[in-house]
Amino acid sequence: MSDEKIEYIQWYPGHMAKAKREIKEKMKLINVVIEVVDARLPISSKNPDINEYTWNKQHILLMNKSDLADPFVSEAWMDWFKGNTNIQHVMLYDAFDRRLKAELIKLIHSLNVKNKFQMKCLVCGIPNAGKSTVINSLIGKKKTQIGNRPGVTRGQQWLSTPDNLMLLDTPGILWPKFDDPMVGLHLAWLGSIKDTIYEKENIAADLLKYLIAYYPKYVENIYKITLENKNFVEIYDAIAKSRGLLIKGGEYDYSRTSELILNDFKNGRIGRITLERPTSKTFMG
Numbered sequence: 001m002s003d004e005k006i007e008y009i010q011w012y013p014g015h016m017a018k019a020k021r022e023i024k025e026k027m028k029l030i031n032v033v034i035e036v037v038d039a040r041l042p043i044s045s046k047n048p049d050i051n052e053y054t055w056n057k058q059h060i061l062l063m064n065k066s067d068l069a070d071p072f073v074s075e076a077w078m079d080w081f082k083g084n085t086n087i088q089h090v091m092l093y094d095a096f097d098r099r100l101k102a103e104l105i106k107l108i109h110s111l112n113v114k115n116k117f118q119m120k121c122l123v124c125g126i127p128n129a130g131k132s133t134v135i136n137s138l139i140g141k142k143k144t145q146i147g148n149r150p151g152v153t154r155g156q157q158w159l160s161t162p163d164n165l166m167l168l169d170t171p172g173i174l175w176p177k178f179d180d181p182m183v184g185l186h187l188a189w190l191g192s193i194k195d196t197i198y199e200k201e202n203i204a205a206d207l208l209k210y211l212i213a214y215y216p217k218y219v220e221n222i223y224k225i226t227l228e229n230k231n232f233v234e235i236y237d238a239i240a241k242s243r244g245l246l247i248k249g250g251e252y253d254y255s256r257t258s259e260l261i262l263n264d265f266k267n268g269r270i271g272r273i274t275l276e277r278p279t280s281k282t283f284m285g
Helices: 014-029 050-054 071-084 098-110 131-139 181-190 200-214 216-223 232-242 254-266
Strands: 032-038 058-064 089-092 119-125 157-160 165-169
Touching (some): 014 050, 032 131, 058 071, 058 098, 089 098, 098 119, 098 131, 119 131, 131 157, 181 200, 200 216, 200 232, 216 232, 232 254
Parallel strands (some): 032 058, 032 119, 119 165
Antiparallel strands (some): 157 165
């Protein structure tokens, strides 16, 4: 393992540009925008371009996967969004929580919009933020494909719910250029970027450094290791040894260890972790 600089990651396939154009064309039909972000990285997972075409609509921000995020940091983010953006409604959300689903439906129906009998809602967000899972929970059955990788939803479709809502499901959309290299890194951690365009060992090492700094006990508990008196390379080796990730000759398999760390984070196995914190320097693009 080496102390390399942050890998600069960019990914904006052609179908995303097409999807953005199609969403803008349908905005005249929309009453409510439901934007889904990942509560573990609420700024990096929020597409700044969405503000361009949703500014005049009722806007609900769902901080999804809140069950995987640090609850104390999530509350700080709730306060930050309410105090620093024009978004009317912000919710901590877990698509598998029936109580939160009921709260969301009640909120949508309470909004002052035209055509309240069958409200048309745009459901949007970046790849892998859990948008399709949110939709499936609202309609009460599996109608959209879900997967722990970007690009599962490729086209738009209207879906109806038992609560007289019409949901426009859209592909996960990123924006053309990440000006901050940390954003690309964060989205790689979430699995929102195709994993063939970056070196997994590099981004897993950056993730592990953050976890050691902010959640050391979580790292020790899941991998059954101690961090005390170990440098970074020794910690990586200890994780590989603990899980028996070796290659021929008894050397540590850094490739599989990197994959392990990334998957453990994406699937919430390490613990309730948030990888961004609101500060006075936080801004929206």
